[in-house]
Amino acid sequence: MKQSLQIRLGHQITMTPQLQQAIRLLQLSQLELQAEIQQNLDSNIMLELAEDEHETEEEDNLDFSQQNDTDSSNPDSSDGLNDDGDKIVDNIVADNIPNELAIDSDWEDVYSDSFSMSSDFTNNSDVNNKDLTEQSCTMETLQDHLRWQLSLTPFSDLERAIATAIIDAIDGDGYLRASLEEIAESLGKKNRVDIKEEIETVLHRIQHFDPLGVGADSLSECLLIQLSKFEPDTPMLKEAKRLVRKHLDLLGTHDYAQLSKRMKLSRDELRVVVNLIQSLNPRPGIQIGTSETTYVVPDVFAKKIKGLWKVELNSEVSPNLRVNNQYAGFISKLNNRADNNTLKTHLQEARWFIKSLNSRQETLLKVAKSIVERQADFLEYGEEAMKPLVLHDIAKELEMHESTISRVTTQKYLHTPRGIFELKYFFSSHVGTQNGGECSSTAIRAMIKKMVAAENSAKPLSDNKIATLLSERGIQVARRTVAKYREAMVIPPSNERKRLA
DSSP states (O other): OOOOOOOOOOOOOOOOHHHHHHHHHHHOOHHHHHHHHHHHHHHOTTEEEOOOHHHHHHHHTTTTTTOOOOOOOOOOOOOOOOTTSSOOOOOTTOSOOOOOOOTTSOTTSOOOOEEOOOHHHHHOHHHHHSOHHHHSOOOOOHHHHHHHHHHTSOOOHHHHHHHHHHHHTBOTTSBBOSOHHHHHHHTTOTTOSSHHHHHHHHHHHHTTSSSTTTTBSSHHHHHHHHHTTSOTTSTTHHHHHHHHHHOHHHHHTTOHHHHHHHHTOOHHHHHHHHHHHHTSOSOGGGGSSOOOOOOOOOSEEEEEETTEEEEEEOTTSSOOEEEOHHHHHTTTTOOOHHHHHHHHHHHHHHHHHHHHHHHHHHHHHHHHHHHHHHTHHHHHHOGGGOOOBOHHHHHHHHTOOHHHHHHHHTTOEEEETTEEEEGGGGOBOEEEBTTSOEEEHHHHHHHHHHHHHHSOTTSOOOHHHHHHHHHHTTBOOOHHHHHHHHHHTTOOOHHHHOOOO
16 A cells, blocks of 8 residues: 555644533532532632632722733633534633733732632531531441341340341341351351251241331242231131231232232222231331431522512532632742742642633533523423423524523522422423424323322323323323333333232
């Protein structure tokens, strides 16, 4: 193959480190942003927390009141970055973000603007200094709960070893996931003739630990253990045990007609039996060691004031940041060139970080305002009034790229009178209506949920019937689409929703 030289013309936009930082800050969640801020405070001596606005104003008016920010550089020009990373179209740094500072800049012109955040965070020094791990409570697991009861129960050394092996083999739902042979093998005593009987004896005692029914190897056994603790004169107790032993599959499919026939019970008697069984816990283990509640702090608030919806940022989620004027003033006074360069670098990074934070908050506010304006009917009337909305709609209105809207709406939360919602919740596809209009998928799901809640439990609505009812409202939805929406809302099919009248 002959070698040759070719000249090609091409256009390429390169992301500066500052633009990369702004994009990364935009997609961070609130907790991640706070961690990023703390990391920069720890690593950059030019960044500091502003104690309060009054003190900030006083300090700015002291030694540096005569200094002006002479930076007149232009902002980065970029269209954004698509998903493939080929083109930059993000508008998140469209404000006046300066270029890198020149070496011969007047370093006494110190940037002293601050990034406005909550003073509550900075005033609480105990919160700042306390290890976050000390604030999280230790959750008790199911195994911990069972071992605690084991320590209070008289057992021989061998029985205690068996009980420990059994507890270790119980899963989070409370079921034993190992056979007796596997437990014996784990103890190194599988060749003993009587070890299986001893394991069964210990297992029986553990099954009556709290929560009752833990250690069962099947749903039927779990329910029978719980039924064994009812008073003997409990109505239909005997029939309930018989149903659990022999006809649990029919109960699972809600085939009440077949159940009534096989058990030779009237409909009223069967209702008493089913209610008794439904009072039991099929997963006793989940009562212990439940996951810790995660609280969401909103990034944006939407409030209706004098008939108009107002949107504002939550200023209580991050500390106030500013450039440390004292360290910035050392730049022109130090004779050591290496120290001077280090301070200049820190100052440059601090200014960019504050600019990027401001850009993030401004972009978040713009997007939130646009969403609230378009979804005002939802805030007024609920899910059924949700309008169709896609990322392109907001991007076109704000002249941003869709990737920017995607970043700013991920893990960012809006507080409304109807609750707290992730910004992505307000986006949904649409379905055409008979009159040529559009209906959002969120509104359709709300309608389906409302229909199911109002249905006759003895004759629940099928997916086809729901599709017909929606069609009567002018919304053309296929049966399979109804099934998809129903499954997304964790609503069981009609045969599983059927109940005794």
